[in-house]
Amino acid sequence: MRRSVAWALVLLTVAGTAASATARRGTTAAEALQPALNAVVASGTPGALVLVEDGTSRMQVESGLAELRGGVPLRAGDRFRAGSITKTFVAVVVLQLVREGRLSLDDTLERRLPGFVPNGRRVTIRQLLAHTSGLSDYVADERFLRLTASAPRRHWSPRELVRRAERMGPTGSPGETFAYASTNYVLLGLVVERVTGTTIGEQLRSRIFAPLGLRGTDFVPDAWTGGRYVHGYVPSVHDGIVGSLATARDRSDASASWAWAAGALVSTASDLSRFFGALLGGQLLPPRLVELMRPAPSRRYGLGLAAFETPCGRAVGHTGNLLGTVSAAWSTADGRRRVVAMTNSYPLSAAADTAFRRLLDAAFCRR
Template identity: 45%
Template sequence: MRHASIRTLLVICAALVLPATAAAPASAARGDPALQAALDDVVAAGGTGALAVVDDGRRTIQLTSGVARLEPRQALRPSARFRVGSDTKTFVSVVALQLVGERRLRLTDTVEHWLPGLVPNGQNITLRMLLNHTSGLFDYGADETFFAEFLADPTRPRTPRELIAIANSHPPSFEPGGGWSYSNTNYILAGLIVEKASGRALERLVEQRVIRPLGLRSTAFPATTRIAGYHAHGYLPPSVTGAGYRDITAVDPSSVWAAGAMTSNATDLRTFYEALLRGRLLAPAQQRELLTPVVVAPTFSYGLGLFIEQLSCGPVFGHNGGIPGYVSWTYTDRAGERSIVLMMPTQPDDALFPVLTKALDLAVCRMFGRPPL
């Protein structure tokens, strides 16, 4: 469950061939030699870069390895902005819950109530089911045709209703409320419901209700293929392209919209999730709903847009983000007093997942001030 993201890319066109030495790991190891070595291992395994920010409640360390851009080569700094993929879901869930607190929405409201005729069986699918992935709706991102078209042209714009139509062309995974299955379709629908209930664009709501109040200066809900400011370029590795690294930074955000369009950096993600767990964004009743889990596995539960996970050194709360070329994790403790962010601007493959997991577990243990098991 830790790797819930857009699935591994299998077919790539027009690969960009670059020297094998382009992503050599950084040699400096300041602040935490073991964690620095773990990031260097990620780069040695094929990641173009990796960064970690760890706040243990007493001090914060920021470490990087590799590069933000392969050609021309550019250093990776902790302030780099990334596409943060499914971390967007937590932002959207927060806005939805704020509207619930204002009695403009109810978690028991159905899709049919707000979006008549848009999905089959919409009268039995509630907003809560969308936010905690118990609707049973097919994930449009798993559609083979959509995926092939996305790889051929990731800059092609799409409407939310196009994405939902793709999902509707597949049977549901189960009856509403009858199981749990991570589906980007849920959040496309949740975004439309939020817009309908508020009368405002989702991007504007996230900016006004979350980004501005928290002072997230490096966070955006972009409307174009561009990432503003200093950012890490996202790459598909040779294991995926069959050749060299392919720069896939330019993605039209409409392909993921409410499910994964946002950009941010490690500092802003820390600030957001720490503020959320401290109760700064939601009223107590909605905070309880946020943290009400659907148990998926013995060590993994899902709240309303929030991972609740038991790792080797302790329980963590947050989310991960996966979009082609980028992957990230942001975790805090229950009180929002400690946190970690781990980010890599390369599509993970079978060689990268083990070293990423090692770096993530080590960072979480550092967050809790405990030795890794």
């Protein structure tokens, strides 16, 4: 399960049935990407999709199934859990509050959440956004992950999640080193709620979803029921070997409360692309704050955006996985070229992991 933490930053066949695939007609780009997409499904995931936009053209390709039971085909517009891509959305809300003068990047946790965490006087909003707070990641606790699997409908409060991290002890001194931790964004969600007097879900909807017209996007921290959506599957793992889909568990109806502000977003490929285009194009924040979000040339992470090295240069964006779904949103620094990809099985086998990364590289680098 440690791989789930790594997949937040790096890239990172249905039994008895040939993978079905459809592409938007008349697009040679789609035809060129179809083999790479099919390879992800053939490596052992139910389905996969990819969207590519570059300002002048738009292409979507999908392959395989959204749900194994009943053989429901995957469609390009289907909704799925976006996992840690949620963090970029939450970072935008925090930085909008900074722009409005309601928060400062140098505010301490002790000021905004008095008595909430030990050493809160030394941890700042900037450090939480950049994952340099020194706080441990509760998701790295194997015992905690076993609890979420054994009690999938249990509701976890944000305070419980932070307490889990505290019991693990610090990873270092605040501001000292980068250590990715969902704990940081759970705390940022609590800060937003304390400053605004409303929920993080309401802030996301009023500040981002509604203004950008993201009709397929919502904040869903509890079990997701009703409507059409991509089901996420968790294969068994024995001695590091990922099992087949025949024994995989459907986790799509489990609670995502344990991810909360760090990962409970539900979205579509189209909505995620629109969001990153708007963000990097300056529609959500002034240029100085967008620049802070982008990782510096020598860094892997900025204030809510990660960097990814590709064969054709650096991409910025975020990746994530949650409840059997893996997703990635990559963009050029100016937001003009964007790629969103998703596959609905996790952990990925070595072959599937390689195939998904190749799909992303092929989609991002194709001109």
